[in-house]
Amino acid sequence: MPPASDARPSALNAMALSAVIERNRRQFRTATEFVEAAMREGILTGALPAGAPLRQEELAAAFGVSRMPVREALRQLEARALVEFHPHRGAVVAEISAGDSADISAIRAALEPAALRLSLPRLTTDDFALAEELIGEMDAETDPGRMGELNRRFHMTLYARAGRPRLLALAEQHLAAADRYLRFQFAALGYHPRSQDEHHALLAACRAGNADAACAAVVNHILAAETLLTAFLGERGS
């Protein structure tokens, strides 16, 4: 049953998506790619909140295409566990939960140290400089969306030299998925300053070339955020 009153708020606020839409209408060769990218960004940034019903007709109208590219995009997102299909009842944005958060954290805690260990020996001083710059930008950032983006770029900068495209894609995918949760926490609790300390510690270990310490720092960083978030989600009973 939908939330009692408020029958169907048509949770798709075209407003939130319009920014994504307008930005890069021409950037993609096919409409399907465009719709897929826009919807993924919409889900990850929270413009499409968890549980929101995704009506094909509505989305098609919002994107100015027919239902078909929307359907194909939804299938791709289903394969990425970002949307769920219910037979003849349509698709909804995948729900978030404490269990799912723990799941994603476990995956991150497995993938990211592996990527870092492969990448670390090949990182250059330019990479370190970029990573440090990104930490600095995070200090000044207040918008959750930009913060997530900076955090993701910081992490991926350190992993970038791993030379394993699939591993990196998987890591980035789950880093982005974690963003959904971190944004949630960010909005409720505000920015946790210890995170920045962890970023500095991680970068320092990388600069020192200490792979074990760096990997430990990454895992610690991931699990610390997870602990914080689990407690928060647990309290809300969600």
Place this chain on the structure above:
Amino acid sequence: MPPASDARPSALNAMALSAVIERNRRQFRTATEFVEAAMREGILTGALPAGAPLRQEELAAAFGVSRMPVREALRQLEARALVEFHPHRGAVVAEISAGDSADISAIRAALEPAALRLSLPRLTTDDFALAEELIGEMDAETDPGRMGELNRRFHMTLYARAGRPRLLALAEQHLAAADRYLRFQFAALGYHPRSQDEHHALLAACRAGNADAACAAVVNHILAAETLLTAFLGERGS
């Protein structure tokens, strides 16, 4: 005219797919699910070889459906990196390469120990018995397809109690992807008996409740296969 001089061998041999098709036509609620499952199995089992062009019309005819479910299925498989789209040139089964194999092995070597570590404390004697039975079946198996299936079930049995659905799905997905490569090696080199020793060692460590040893055994097992395969693929220059 479709046949013409048969310039393109139409690498899709409906013969190979028919087994998959006939087996469970009724099992799926939607045609898209059915096509997606059948094609995924076809790719992973090698019935659809790497590089094979996937003509929508042809697949639709083979499955007895229209092009639309095929298109949606192809999009899902694209998201799983099993097929590649070339604009206006169609989709092909994703190529295999030494680099990709190393990529998948790196992912497995990261995910599977994590899953095992979570699962190990909760494994029951029944689980161990099933795992041992699967090893036994592998001894007698000669068909590469069944062998891959048994190997996958053996591994997943040990991870099953991790209680992390996404982590397990990801692990199984990459275990299946690795199967594509192992089948390749299997056909060329025959079965490598040391693999069974590794399976026994892994199971023994699990039974002893020694998480560190078990994880080390898994990683060793994965990397040993990878080393063998990389050498083989490297020789062929693929």
Place this chain on the structure above:
DNA sequence: TGCCTGGATATTGGATCCAATCTATCGATG
């Protein structure tokens, strides 16, 4: 003779149309 150009063909990408089915409202009945 070799290369470039142009048209024919095949195949995909996208739109529209139809059928199946789930939801919801409204009415009948115990």
Place this chain on the structure above:
DNA sequence: CATCGATAGATTGGATCCAATATCCAGGCA
């Protein structure tokens, strides 16, 4: 008055149809 059932509406799943584009082959030209 509550509960159950039927009918109407909405929405998805699938099929067919049209447009856009890449490939292929033939023919002309340097």
